[in-house]
Amino acid sequence: MMALKHLNFAATLCTFKDPVTGRMLEMRYMSLDDLDQVCLLEEKIFPNPWPLNAFMSELMAPYSHSFTVRDRKVVAAYAVTWFLDEEFHLSNIAVDGAYRRHGIATWMMTEFLQMCRKTGINIAHLEVRRSNTSAVKLYQKFGFSVTGVRKNYYESEHEDALMMSCKL
Numbered sequence: 001m002m003a004l005k006h007l008n009f010a011a012t013l014c015t016f017k018d019p020v021t022g023r024m025l026e027m028r029y030m031s032l033d034d035l036d037q038v039c040l041l042e043e044k045i046f047p048n049p050w051p052l053n054a055f056m057s058e059l060m061a062p063y064s065h066s067f068t069v070r071d072r073k074v075v076a077a078y079a080v081t082w083f084l085d086e087e088f089h090l091s092n093i094a095v096d097g098a099y100r101r102h103g104i105a106t107w108m109m110t111e112f113l114q115m116c117r118k119t120g121i122n123i124a125h126l127e128v129r130r131s132n133t134s135a136v137k138l139y140q141k142f143g144f145s146v147t148g149v150r151k152n153y154y155e156s157e158h159e160d161a162l163m164m165s166c167k168l
Ligand SMILES: CC(C)(COP(=O)(O)OP(=O)(O)OC[C@H]1O[C@@H](n2cnc3c(N)ncnc32)[C@H](O)[C@@H]1OP(=O)(O)O)[C@@H](O)C(=O)NCCC(=O)NCCS
Pocket: 045, 092, 093, 094, 095, 096, 099, 100, 101, 102, 103, 104, 105, 106, 107, 127, 128, 129, 132, 133, 134, 135, 137, 138, 139, 141
């Protein structure tokens, strides 16, 4: 399993055999070289995509750990996580449409939560759009439950965010 922020961007942290393609996917720390592909995916997937400088700030922040999942040179998924003193926050996770329902997000979440347990973190938090049923189901699979609502959090779509937490 991965060690926290050793900043060896070339190192594969862990692997997962895609059950659909049979290919081995690799999880690595996100690097500056990944940002073109990550931003393209972010724009394809989200109505209010994070801009490039948001990902760059995350790469600089000591508490923030960003990851990519690669299928050879192609970024198939990515995530931005915060490992704080006593809590974990999932800031962003996305899987390219072509790779969905292959179990990739499940693998990523399993790795993140395992890392939390190893580093003594015992609570995980995230926010998700109320309408995002696939993501809500993913989080519920890991034991996350709704702990609050941020009304109109996604202002341009007038949509609430569900705050979800999970004790580890
Ligand atoms: C949510 C997302 C990350 C799931 O990624 P994924 O790799 O396809 O997820 P998995 O294959 O590991 O599926 C895990 C679970 O999520 C749920 N799920 C995923 N896609 C689903 C769908 N289309 N409909 C219903 N449930 C779904 C299921 O509970 C699934 O478990 P199961 O296969 O045992 O039923 C992916 O759909 C995505 O990138 N969505 C767009 C970005 C996004 O919404 N990110 C979350 C922001 S909070």
